[in-house]
Amino acid sequence: MSQPHPTPQAPQVTVRGEGRLEVEPELARIAVAVTARGADRAGVLADLTRRNAEVLDLIRARGAAVSKLETGGLSVAPERPRRGKGEARLHRGHVRITVELTDFTALGELVPELADREETxxxxxxxxxxxxxxxxxxxxxxxxxxxxxxxxxxxEALGTSLGSLLELSDAGAAEAGAYRRGGFSPVSAAYAVEGIGGAPSLDLAPQRQEVTAEVVARFTMLPPAL
Structure with missing residues (x-):
């Protein structure tokens, strides 16, 4: 559909508007890696299975605080010598778990408990x-x-007023009608903890999220008296 062209009787104005706000996060995501190592492949798999089950039990014990629990990948493979010579004497297995929580107090309790576990x-x-x-x-x-x-x-600077809205679109949209959601860029506070002992609760300070949206709007104006 063709857009009306501006005329002296129907001048137009096109502007850009930006909305920006900071809000508290609504969920937190952590990644957990469980590892097992040994000379016997079957023993490594058994250890990995046991540790994985124990970690999952700890996570599931948080109940409704856990919004998502996923196993991202599992592997058990020979651990080759660094220079690639000789036969593997050890086997190494690992499983990766992703957890999302909506209760940050539960998160502060869970992380030390997980990190205090062997090979986690x-x-x-x-x-x-x-x-x-x-x-x-x-x-x-x-x-x-x-x-x-x-x-x-x-x-108003021209001594007139707006008439009607002709167009409203997301700024920077790749094509007409494309939708671009206001986004955020959280800075990850990554860490790995081993052997902390006692598993105290962590006092976490959630990082506020910046959400932005931009639009382009085109209006008609009543003819100004210049």
Whole structure:
């Protein structure tokens, strides 16, 4: 559909609006790696199976605080000498687990317990928002409000007022009608803990998330008296 061209009787103004806000994260993600090593392949697999089950039990004990629990990969393979010569004398197995939690107090209790376990490494947390978080809608609302404010300011500078909205689109959209969600760029606080003993609860400070949205809006104006 062709867009109307501006004329002296129907001048147009095009503006950009940005919405930006900081919000508390809604969930945290950690990565857990469980390892087993030994000369006997079957023994390594048995150790890995046991440790994995114990780790999963610890995580599931947090109940509703855990929003997602996934096993990302498992392997048991010979551990070759560094220079690639000779036969493997050891076997090494590992399993990787991803956990998402919505209760950060439970997270602070769980991480030390996991990291205190034998041959277990923990990385994270990565703070995030839900894909359908209301923060995204609020950022878009702020962007539209800013676009209208700027357009009205231009019209008032000409001694006139806005007429009607012709177009509203996400700024930087790859194609007409494309949707670009306001995003965030959390800085990961990665760590690995081993042998801390006692497994005290960690006092975690969730990292606030920055959510942004940008729109481009085009309006008609009433003809100004220049």
């Amino acid at each position: 490494e923990v990385n994270g947390p990565w703070w995030e928002l839900w894909p359908d978080s209301r923060a995204y809608a609020e950022a878009r609302r702020l962007a539209v409000t800013e676009a209208v404010r700027r357009a009205r300011a231009y019209a």
